[in-house]
């Protein structure tokens with residue numbers, strides 16, 4: 001398939017970021033030759049790698065590279081042991097990841113969660129609870145809600161006059177949840193459109209019984225839903241949603257959530273797949289054509305405890321690269337090819353350490369690089 005050269009900013013970041021990124025690049029190169037793609041991959045530092053190289057978690061040069069790119073392939077940032085030494089605003093998660101989401105208007109976060117039949121034994125749920133299978137697309141609003149409310153104050157010092165006339169000083173933190181109609185509308189459209197290509201069901205999550213944000217959310221999602229008569233819409237309070245997720249996850253197809261609820265429920269859903277090392281994500285901006293600018297990253301973190309030891313599972317990073325080919329470059333065939341290659345490697349029993357089931361603990365696990373090699377080879381052989 002012909003395409004104009006795709007420009008990709010590769011920001012591997014910290015911890016296991018660089019080693020899983022290496023495998024994603026390996027698989028992208030294999031996809032290039034298999035599908036005739038033309039990819040221009042340029043690496044730049046972010047997170048602690050940025051601070052160490054340029055004194056900032058998102059160096060100017062890195063941001064400039066992102067601005068010229070069609071997509072950002074992101075690893076992970078933050079090292080808890082070092083983060084504490086910095087003022088909150090300069091810490092990698094806020095100064096780079098949240099900044100990029102905001103800077104590029106990446107409002108639509110897609111987190112596909114699948115329990116692969118080959119890995120059903122590492123799902124924390126008993127087989128009867130797994131039902132007909134777990135295949136959930138969490139769609140999380142990513143640039144509004146509680147994460148980006150205004151006011152957002154921390155450590156405000158408040159003095160209150162006590163009954164006995166003695167002032168008491170204490171701290172107070174304020175984070176506000178602010179969501180507007182257009183913000184809800186556009187993310188709702190993303191959810192309904194996605195449902196069209198899946199099992200045609202949207203479950204919208206809110207807390208409309210308590211929060212005004214939830215009332216508005218439910219209202220606007222229902223209105224948008226009227227434009228999609230062939231998609232079933234269901235509303236669920238977030239606490240119930242969290243419970244349903246572990247009682248009967250097979251009921252969910254597309255799960256539409258506000259920023260914070262989506263953060264929490266996507267981790268819960270991720271746990272059902274057996275390992276965080278499997279889950280990719282796409283954060284998309286507003287696009288005019290069929291392809292959009294996006295940032296693609298694994299759902300897991302930097303895992304400093306296993307970093308640099310060839311133990312990390314690169315699948316989440318590799319599947320994130322597949323999402324990138326699909327959403328930012330319109331290369332459906334190559335994206336689906338990478339996804340099929342991952343499935344076949346899992347079916348052939350290749351396992352990084354995190355994928356070994358209780359009965360397999362003594363077995364030999366594949367290293368990060370071996371998993372990448374296996375997927376690249378499977379792709380070439382498709």
Ligand code: IPM
Nearest residue numbers: 093094097098262263266299
């Ligand atoms: C995620 C992460 C981020 C978030 C952190 C790292 C800021 O948990 O992408 O889910 O809370 O959005």
Ligand code: MG
Nearest residue numbers: 263264266267
């Ligand atoms: Mg999270």
